[in-house]
Amino acid sequence: MGEPGVKEVLSLQDLQASGSVKTGRKHILSILVENKPGVLTRITSLFARRGFNIDTLSVGPTDDEHISRITITLDGANHPIDQVTKQLHKLINVLKIRDLEPEDAVSRELAMFKIAADTGARAEIMQLCEIFRGKVIDVTKRSVVVEVTGTVDKIEAFERNVRPFGLIEMMRTGEIAISRGRGET
Amino acid sequence: MRAVDAMLECLKAEDVDVVFGYPGGANIPTYDALYDSGIRHILVRHEAGGGHAAECYAKATGKVGVAFGTSGPGATNLVTPIMDAMMDSVPVVFVTGQVRTDLLGTDGFQEADVIGITMPAVKHSIMIQDPSELPMAIKEAFHIARSGRPGPVVLDIPTDLSKADIEYEPITAVRLPGYQPKSEGNVKQIRQAAKALAAARRPVIYAGGGVILSNASEELVAFCRSDRFPVTTTLNGLGGFPAPDEQWLGMLGMHGTRTANYAMDEADLICCVGARFDDRITGKLSEFAPRAKFIHIDVDPAEISKNVPAHIPIVGDAKGILEKLKVEYDALEADSARLTDWWQRITGWQAKHPLAYEDSTDEEIKPQRLIEAVYEATGGEAIITTDVGQHQMWAAQYFHYNRPRQWISSGGLGTMGFGLPAAMGAALGRPDQTVVCITGDGSIQMNAQEFATCAQEGIPVKVIISNNGYLGMVRQWQELFWEKRYSSVDMGQYPDFVKLAEAYGCTGVRLTNKGTLVDDLRAAIATPGPVVVDVAVTREENTYPMIVPGEAARDMVG
Numbered sequence: 001m002g003e004p005g006v007k008e009v010l011s012l013q014d015l016q017a018s019g020s021v022k023t024g025r026k027h028i029l030s031i032l033v034e035n036k037p038g039v040l041t042r043i044t045s046l047f048a049r050r051g052f053n054i055d056t057l058s059v060g061p062t063d064d065e066h067i068s069r070i071t072i073t074l075d076g077a078n079h080p081i082d083q084v085t086k087q088l089h090k091l092i093n094v095l096k097i098r099d100l101e102p103e104d105a106v107s108r109e110l111a112m113f114k115i116a117a118d119t120g121a122r123a124e125i126m127q128l129c130e131i132f133r134g135k136v137i138d139v140t141k142r143s144v145v146v147e148v149t150g151t152v153d154k155i156e157a158f159e160r161n162v163r164p165f166g167l168i169e170m171m172r173t174g175e176i177a178i179s180r181g182r183g184e185t
Numbered sequence: 186m187r188a189v190d191a192m193l194e195c196l197k198a199e200d201v202d203v204v205f206g207y208p209g210g211a212n213i214p215t216y217d218a219l220y221d222s223g224i225r226h227i228l229v230r231h232e233a234g235g236g237h238a239a240e241c242y243a244k245a246t247g248k249v250g251v252a253f254g255t256s257g258p259g260a261t262n263l264v265t266p267i268m269d270a271m272m273d274s275v276p277v278v279f280v281t282g283q284v285r286t287d288l289l290g291t292d293g294f295q296e297a298d299v300i301g302i303t304m305p306a307v308k309h310s311i312m313i314q315d316p317s318e319l320p321m322a323i324k325e326a327f328h329i330a331r332s333g334r335p336g337p338v339v340l341d342i343p344t345d346l347s348k349a350d351i352e353y354e355p356i357t358a359v360r361l362p363g364y365q366p367k368s369e370g371n372v373k374q375i376r377q378a379a380k381a382l383a384a385a386r387r388p389v390i391y392a393g394g395g396v397i398l399s400n401a402s403e404e405l406v407a408f409c410r411s412d413r414f415p416v417t418t419t420l421n422g423l424g425g426f427p428a429p430d431e432q433w434l435g436m437l438g439m440h441g442t443r444t445a446n447y448a449m450d451e452a453d454l455i456c457c458v459g460a461r462f463d464d465r466i467t468g469k470l471s472e473f474a475p476r477a478k479f480i481h482i483d484v485d486p487a488e489i490s491k492n493v494p495a496h497i498p499i500v501g502d503a504k505g506i507l508e509k510l511k512v513e514y515d516a517l518e519a520d521s522a523r524l525t526d527w528w529q530r531i532t533g534w535q536a537k538h539p540l541a542y543e544d545s546t547d548e549e550i551k552p553q554r555l556i557e558a559v560y561e562a563t564g565g566e567a568i569i570t571t572d573v574g575q576h577q578m579w580a581a582q583y584f585h586y587n588r589p590r591q592w593i594s595s596g597g598l599g600t601m602g603f604g605l606p607a608a609m610g611a612a613l614g615r616p617d618q619t620v621v622c623i624t625g626d627g628s629i630q631m632n633a634q635e636f637a638t639c640a641q642e643g644i645p646v647k648v649i650i651s652n653n654g655y656l657g658m659v660r661q662w663q664e665l666f667w668e669k670r671y672s673s674v675d676m677g678q679y680p681d682f683v684k685l686a687e688a689y690g691c692t693g694v695r696l697t698n699k700g701t702l703v704d705d706l707r708a709a710i711a712t713p714g715p716v717v718v719d720v721a722v723t724r725e726e727n728t729y730p731m732i733v734p735g736e737a738a739r740d741m742v743g
Contacts, residue, residue: 010383017478018495020494091363092361
């Protein structure tokens, strides 16, 4: 500071470190990959090796048959997301990764619930179905299977509501998400 | 043309003149094609030897190394070199045979899921599904292995596909939309780095193996000479900055010099070039360089802020970035006088804590003395390869490396058994140079079968065994941290290395005279062909100084 012969071109004290920040929120990574054998294994193997925890994972085709989309949700409280995405980018078959901001994307999940439904309870379950815009897709004397689509919150709310009737089993696909607006995800 | 014949044409197009490998049932077609291909094949005695030799052919020359192995056990024997190449970013293409496609997944004879087994150990891997893919796969494999941050690529070829006929057209370009390594550094960030360096009062340049890989040593030296920047390197960076030198602090890290580690500890700005803040460098991470801001130059964006958050990240190839950084720095006309106090502090440490050992008062040869003697006997000019352990650290400390690719060692993975095949690879890549393998009596036995390869092929490596009859580094840790409970580290005096060398058709020499050690070494090294020199050294000598595992660098001991 003002010493003779020393130029203060920049103050080291003002430099801020970047990267490796844990955001503390849920992240949805939308990943485009080449549709080649073993690509999913490369991704899950990478997560396992680096100690990253996957919350949900879903894989499906895109409008281009050579390209698949993998949607992964993970908790930004446990991992620095930039490190996860940078490691993923190193995989040769990974084409594009987008860390979708919750406000910039719409996300949905499909769930199927097999609920114990003796004649007495059935009406009430049907009513819940209506409220949650669920669909009954199988009925037997002692059970119904209900399909519900929506946000994770909605699916979890439906689960809480039907559990008292006797939830025999539940299956969830994991979230998929698409960006809002005209641009590609 | 058969797919394998096309493959060898592709290898020639990639400038491959030597391949290391081992034939077996599933890759006989490849060997049939090799028979009159004009490519030199070195028949190693174990696939691991071939893999390490290919790595070190690459390390010594800067070209891509190539190793062949058959399916199943041939391929699994390559796993260690593959992982070694991954850890040290060595460009190698590993080509493995695979069982016939109709046997895949049936637990066929000598079947192993090589792609699966090696997945976490490769930069990329390709399983051939159709014989016509082979030429493009070779092109991609070489491109991926050598560009960006280099690394190993595995190519797995089912034996029926390798025999199939294909239309061969030379491949001129690859199309890899998911792989576009960045080479140019961001100009603004480079300018910012130059300004930070000009503002720093206690800067340190911390360079790693990336400088060697990027062929950026000249640029590193030129940049460091722009001012009186103190320089240290990692184990893999040795030779990237010429030693000895006024600006050279020695290696840093677990067995680095106190000066280098203390300078990192007190620095206000650390400029990391092609290194990755490995735990052997930082010691206790939370207490690493607590006063420093970090410039981090690396071609791999995932390394930046992985272990230590960077203040000025620069992604790209070190060579071009250092060149630009020098221009930007010179333009600032910073006053070197600001570094006077810092150099006073550094020279104080250098005077107080030079690398030193207590020489024996009798005829016993200290292992450190042996390294100094090798340095003198070779005029400091030989290419040195090492194995892993105490001898490796002494070779890093007491031999001064004055040029890149002179020092070849297994850094990240720390693979015992690396040194001898490494020397073979280096000797074949650089026939103009003397290649000396400094090894220990433990490590050498992990790939000693390659003495036969050296004898048969006339590979003139000079192997110097620092023989203490112990797995010395483990013994040292047991002495220091496990109450001297020497569990399974005593190797005894087995085998007789002179007889072993002779049995393999190499020259074997035992040196015991401390007074004539340098001359005797010189004579041994001058002996034509492969030579094995057995030197009994102090049994219980420790490698110092040392950062205690899990402790801060400033609290080095010894």
